Amino acid sequence: MAGIMAAGPSEVPASIATFPGVTERYFTRWYKPDVKGNHCEDHCILQHSNRICVITIADAHPLLQKGKPIKSISYQISANCSRLQNKVSGKSKRGAQFLTELAPLCRILCSDGEEYTIYSCIRGKLIEVNENILDNPSLLQEKPSTEGYIAVVLPKFEESKKVTQGLLTREEYEECLSKRFNSTSLYNTKNENLAEI
C-alpha cells in the first residue's frame, strides 16, 4: 500500500495517554434517579453535542446489580404500541413516535420474576431502539453505556436545552448516590435497633 509511512513514526503521543473514551468524548451524562418513584431504578441519558440523546440504564439500577439474569426484553409496551414499529424517514425524521418524559420504552423481565420498565426521561422523537439487546440481553449488563443502550431520542430543536432541566448532572447524581447510601445505612441501623427491642 502506498504512503504507509506518510503518517510518521508509529508511536502514541503523550497527550493521549489519558484519552477519554467515545462516550466521554462526545456525550454529556444526565441522570434521573428513582424513575417513577421506583427505588434505585436510575436512568442515564447521554446527550451528544448535536442534541441526539441515547437512553441507557445507570449503574445503580437493580438490573446491573449481581445475580439478576435477564430472561427477556420487550419493546411491546402495550397491546397496540410497539417501539419496534417505529419508522423514521428523511432528515427531519418524519413518522417518529413522539415520546414524553414518562413514555415507556421497553420492559425487561428477569429470571427471578421481577419486571422493570425503562422510560424515555426526555421529550423527543424516537429515532431507533436497540434491537441487538433482544438477541443478546447480556449486552445490556456488560456494556450499559455503549452497546447495551435502550434507545435513541432526538429532542425538538427548540427544546434541546430544556429537556435536561429536570435531570441531574454527574456531580449531583454522585451526591444523590452517597445520600442514598447513607440513608440506607441509617435505615439498616434502625432496623437493627428495632430488632433489638
Next chain:
Amino acid sequence: MVALAEKDRPVAQMLLNSGTCPRCIFRFCGVGLQTSYRQPHKDLLHELHEFLESNERESKLSCEMANPPCKKMKLENANGIKDQTPNGSHQLTNVHSDGSDTVAIENLNPVVCNICLGILQDLCEMDFVKAVCHKINSSEYQFSSFVFSVSFPPQLSVREHAAWLLVKEEMGKQGLSIGKDDFVQLKEAYKWIIHPLFLEELGVPADGKSLFEVSVVFAHPETDEDCCFLASVCPSCFKPAKNKQSVFTRMAVVKALDMIDEEEFHKNYPSPPSLPKTPCSAVDIQCNNGAIFVAGRYNKYSRTLPQTPWIIDGERKMESSVEELILEHLMAAFKADSFNFSSSGREDVDVRTLGNGRPFAVELVNPRRVQLAAVEMKELQQRINSSSDKVQVRDLQLVSREAIVHMKEGEEEKTKTYSALIWTEKVIQNEDITFLDSMKELKLDQKTPLRVLHRRPLAVRIRVIHSMQSEYIDEHHFRLHLKTQAGTYVKEFVHGDFGRTKPNIGFLLGTTADILELDVESVDVDWPPALDD
C-alpha cells in the same frame, strides 16, 4: 444624406412635428441600414430638416439611391404614392418654445424625443459611452470582449405603441399598411449605434457570448405614470409579485399592449405622446465577469483546523479553516466578489489529510482578473503554501465549469486510504492483529453515525473495507492502514458507534476499541490533472 425615401416624407414630417428624434423617425420609416443611424443626432436632425424642406424631386434623386427598400412595405394603392404632406410649413411648431413658425436650420436645438425619451439622442453617443467606459476601466476588469445589456423604462413600450398607431394611421392615409415588425426595434437601433463606439473606446469587440457583461439601467421618473392606465384596462396582466418592485415590468406592459384595442388605447393615452422635459438617466451601470473556476489539491496538517469556517450561532468555534487559508490568496489574486468552495468529500476537524491531498475546486464570482499565466499561478500557490504550515496546496490551475463534475463523480466512486491509531482495552500482541491483514472486501453494515444523525436520514448503508494492514505498537495500541469505499465512516468502524456499525474493530478483536488519531492518506480521484513542479 438622410436615409429616407420620398414616400416617408409624410410620416417623417408628422413625427418631427410631434417632437420625435431623427433616429426614431428612421426606425418608424423602417430604415434598415445601420450606418444611417451612426452620425451624431444633431447632424441627422439638420439633414432631416434639409430633406423635408428641399425640393421634392431633388431629394428623391439623392435619397433613394442610398436607401435599401423598406422591408415588407406593401403598396396597397398605386395612387397612394402621391405625396400627401398636409402642411409643409408647419414643421417644428411644437418643438420650439419661442413660437416662431420657421427656425433657421443652423440654430436647431433638439428637444428630448417624445418616443425614445432621449435614449437615441445623447444616451447613445460618445460622451455617454465615455462615461460608461470610465466606470468599466476604473474597476480593473480583465476582458477581451464584452456584451452590453440595457434595461429601458417600461413606459418606452407604451410610447412606442402610441407612435406605431400614429404611423399606421398616417400610412393608411397613403393607402399603405404596416405591421409592428416593419419598424426597427429601439434596442436594435441602440445596439447599431453604440457597439462601434464601444469598440472605439474599449478596443475590444461586442460579442453576445462574451462572459464580460456591461449593463445599464435607464429610468425616467417624469413619465412613470404613462403605464398606470394599463393596470385599470388590463388588470390581469399586473399581478403583484414578491420580488418585483413594481407591477409594471416590461413583459407585463408589452402583454397588456398586445391585448388592449386601439380605441381603448386612444381614450387613455395622448397621441402623439407628450413631450418630456428631461431625458432618461442611467441610474445603474454595472460590470460583471462570468465566474471562473480554480482547482487543486490540499493537504491539511492540523488536527484543530476545520475544512470550512466553524461558526455556531454567530460564534467562531475554531480559528481559521482550510477554506479561509486558501481563499484569502485566491480572492486577492482574482479580486472576485464572492466564492463557492467545494471538495471531493471532507475530513473532520481532527483528521489530517496527507499524501497527494484532497481535490478541491473554487468558483470565483465576478472576478476582476480571469486569466493568470502558468508562472503566476505557480506564484499564487507558493504564496498560499508559505503563509501557513497547516495547509499546503498543489496542482493549482484554472479549470472549466464542466470539469468540476469529474470531482463530484469521483467522490462517490473512488476509494480512500486512511491511517488510524487504535487503542484496545485488552492487552494485545502482534499476532492478535495480523489476521486483519488477510481480510479483503470486508462488508460493513453502517447505521448513520450518531454524530451526524441529527442532520442526515437514518439508514443502514453497506460499505466495503477493501483491505487493511496492521502495524503493532504496544500492548494497547496499533496503527491500521485501511483502503475503503468512499463514504465509509472509519471512526465508527473502529469504535463501533454503540454497536451500530457491524462488524467493527472492537468486535473483530473481541475487546473494546477506540480511535485516537485518523489521517487520510489518499483520496483516489485523478482530478484535477497533476502538474509538473
